[in-house]
Amino acid sequence: MKYRLLWYITLTIGLLFPLHVSAQCSNTEKIRLSSLAQNVVVTYDYIEENGQVSFYIIMTNLQPEFRVRDVNNQRDYAYTSSELVLYGYTPNTNYRFDIYGTGECSNKRLYSHYITLPGYNPYYSDPICIGVTNSICQKWIHINYDYNTFINEVSKLKQEQPVEPAPEKEKEVLGIYDYLIIFFVNYYYIILPIIIIVCLTIIYIQRKKESLF
Numbered sequence: 001m002k003y004r005l006l007w008y009i010t011l012t013i014g015l016l017f018p019l020h021v022s023a024q025c026s027n028t029e030k031i032r033l034s035s036l037a038q039n040v041v042v043t044y045d046y047i048e049e050n051g052q053v054s055f056y057i058i059m060t061n062l063q064p065e066f067r068v069r070d071v072n073n074q075r076d077y078a079y080t081s082s083e084l085v086l087y088g089y090t091p092n093t094n095y096r097f098d099i100y101g102t103g104e105c106s107n108k109r110l111y112s113h114y115i116t117l118p119g120y121n122p123y124y125s126d127p128i129c130i131g132v133t134n135s136i137c138q139k140w141i142h143i144n145y146d147y148n149t150f151i152n153e154v155s156k157l158k159q160e161q162p163v164e165p166a167p168e169k170e171k172e173v174l175g176i177y178d179y180l181i182i183f184f185v186n187y188y189y190i191i192l193p194i195i196i197i198v199c200l201t202i203i204y205i206q207r208k209k210e211s212l213f
Contacts, residue, residue, distance in 0.1 A: 037111035
């Protein structure tokens with residue numbers, strides 16, 4: 001009687017609170033999803049405005065079985081399309097994005113994508129940087145200086161930078177015809193009358209000979 005009562009109690013509990021057996025993420029499914037997660041492409045672009053820059057992350061080749069976790073900001077993004085664009089990322093920072101499965105593999109991290117955003121120099125376009133090739137005046141470099149310190153550092157570089165001598169102009173080699181043209185241009189007022197007189201004399205002599213015959 002005692003054992004029968006225990007059996008009824010166990011059966012009743014089993015009917016009222018059925019055991020929930022969750023499906024497990026099989027190795028085959030995890031391998032398939034992991035392969036797809038590796039094919040996700042993560043790139044970035046930026047918006048530059050008023051001497052400041054803000055980056056945005058572009059993720060493509062996403063699958064419906066994925067959700068994305070921004071590890072740095074502790075944010076999750078469910079699948080909405082094959083492309084996900086996330087805004088508001090700062091320069092000179094490393095970010096990690098984990099790809100998780102959904103359904104039976106919802107708790108499985110399939111792959112992690114890492115991206116490093118470059119540093120940004122807000123003073124790179126300042127007029128003082130004209131002619132400066134040092135990295136301090138490059139756009140994508142992390143600068144710890146405030147503006148006044150930056151001006152002082154660039155001024156020091158300009159003072160230390162050696163001035164390259166201007167290249168010597170190659171002497172132009174002139175030929176004999178060039179010298180004749182130059183001579184004629186310089187003394188045409190003498191040469192031209194002589195040529196005219198000689199030509200007129202030749203014509204006169206020629207006509208004189210013709211009249212004798």
